[in-house]
Every structure is written in C-alpha cells, then in structure tokens.
Amino acid sequence: MMQEPLLTLIRFDLILESISGVIALMISHQANTAYRLTEQKRLSDLSTGFLVLSASMFGRVIGSLYFFVIAAGGSIPDADMMQNVVSMAYGFLKIMAFVLFAVSTRRGGGGQMPSEAAFMALPFLIDPNLELIAILVLLIVVMQALMNYAAIRTRFALYVLAGFLFLLLSLIFGIFATMNISAYGVSQAFQFLGLMSFLVMLLKSGREQ
Amino acid sequence: MTKKRAYRSKVRILADMMRAIQIEGEEGAGPTKILYSANLSHDRLIQYIEELVEKELIEDIGTESSTKVYVLTEKGREFLREFAKVERFSEAFGIDV
Secondary structure, eight states: OOHHHHHHHHHHHHHHHHHHHHHHHHHHHHHHHHHHHHHHHHHHHHHHHHHHHHHHHHHHHHHHHHHHHHHTOOOOHHHHHHHHHHHHHHHHHHHHHHHHHHHTSSSSSSSSSHHHHHHHHHHHHHHHHHHHHHHHHHHHHHHHHHHHHHHHOOOHHHHHHHHHHHHHHHHHHHHHHGGGGHHHHHHHHHHHHHHHHHHHHHHHHOOOO | OOHHHHHOOHHHHHHHHHHHHHHHHGOOOOHHHHHHHHHHOHHHHHHHHHHHTTTSSSSEEOSSSTTOOOEEEEHHHHHHHHHHHHHHHHTTTOOOO
C-alpha cells in the first residue's frame, strides 16, 4: 500500500497541476484573442504553446488519476510501462510548449527560423534526457523574457519573466525529484507559482486603463 | 544617427488614428490632425478613414459636406479598450503588434 503522506502529496500535486492547466488555457485563450485582433503570427504560436502546456498538465492529471483508479481496483497491468508512457508524453508536450514559447517570444522579426514542424519534432529526434532539453529550451525563453523586460521595463513584462523563471526553477528542482521527495514538492510549487505569475499579468493587463 | 522605424501593422495604424481622434474628445478631429498624429500619407489616410467609418468605429459629425470632423463611436471606444489590453499582453511577452 502507498504511504498516506505520499498520497496526500500526490493529491495536492494533482490539484495544483489542474489549476495550472486551467491558467495555461486562459493565457492561450487571451493570446488567441490577441491574434484574431492583430493577425500577429507570433501570438498564434504563443497561444499554441500555452495550449500544449495545458494539454500536458491535464494529460498528466488524467493519466495519474487513471493509474490510481486501476491501483485501487487491485489490478495494474504493466504499471511501470503505463507510468513511463504518461511521463514521456508529459515531457514531450512540455518541450513542445517551451519551444513554441522560444519561437514566439524571440526578439526581432527577421532572421531565418527553422520551421515549426522541425521544432515540434525536436523532442522525438533528440534522446533521451527530456528534462535537460526542456531546461535548455526554457533557459532561452527566460533570457528572451529578461531582454524584453530590460527593454520595456513594464510590470507586465516582469510578471512574464517571473513566470518563465519559476517554470525553469521547477524543471531544475524536478531533476532531484527522484532522489528527494521534497524536491518534487518544491518543483511543483515553483510550477504553480510560474502559472500564477502569468495569471496576475493576465488579470492586471486586462484591468488597467 | 537615425532610429530605424519599426514596422506598423494595419491594426496598429488604425488604433493610432483612433487615438488621435479620441484625444480631441467630443469636438472631434479633422483629417489633417489625424494625418499628422498617425503619421500617414494622404492616400492611406483616406483609405483607412473610409474603412473606420464603414466598420462604424468612427463617425463624421461635420455640419457641412466639405468639412470632415470625426469622433469615436461607442464601438470605436470599445475597440480601443480591447486593443490596449492586447497591446499590454503582447508587449509583456515581447511581441510587437
């Protein structure tokens, strides 16, 4: 049987993940609204990025719940494989989302960028350490957000920088999660903080006159 | 050294024109005022004003047919509020609109 504190942590984690998924969906919706008004392609990429991030979060929640329902029923056919599939899909989708963030928030409009299809294929082409790839891609996104904040110095840009920075910290702590369960908790807390920063930015930018 | 002029999207130009009209309040703004404020050529100005009137974002309140004075409609004010939100959101991510 699974230990009670661990179960509590997982339940709490799934709640945070679900809330984060909803926030990511809200950002995606706002980016899509902005795209429809301005026809700026990068807003469409940003919207897709948050949509994919949201899908990865909900996918993980549903996958975990499914796993626990089966576990509660007493029959777990090839549980390790199931866990691996959910983890891999989660990792792939997250990297796709981060790559889309990197593409959409890049500074300047010029220059040749690899096609999105190539970007989407990246996680499948590069093997095997998904966390490390995600960290590298997100590091680029954080640096771009930092440059943007340095250039325009608005609090909205600061919230975005904080959001991506928290996501990066979440990934870094995630590396130690297999060795230390508290690192897992910290990782999930940072992810939640990151999405909350985006939510604050979304609400404040919508209210200010 | 001259600063490189950033590319302005069509929606940005329309918003700049509407802001120029909004600044003048209820008195409205004439084509010349809009032209200078939005930094446009005359041909473009006429084309975009027609489009804004057609979309009911601005209206002509000039009393004589030769005098054109434009004010924002309620739909126009709502558009500008929405555009300002989109502008803040996009800029936060480093995306120019």
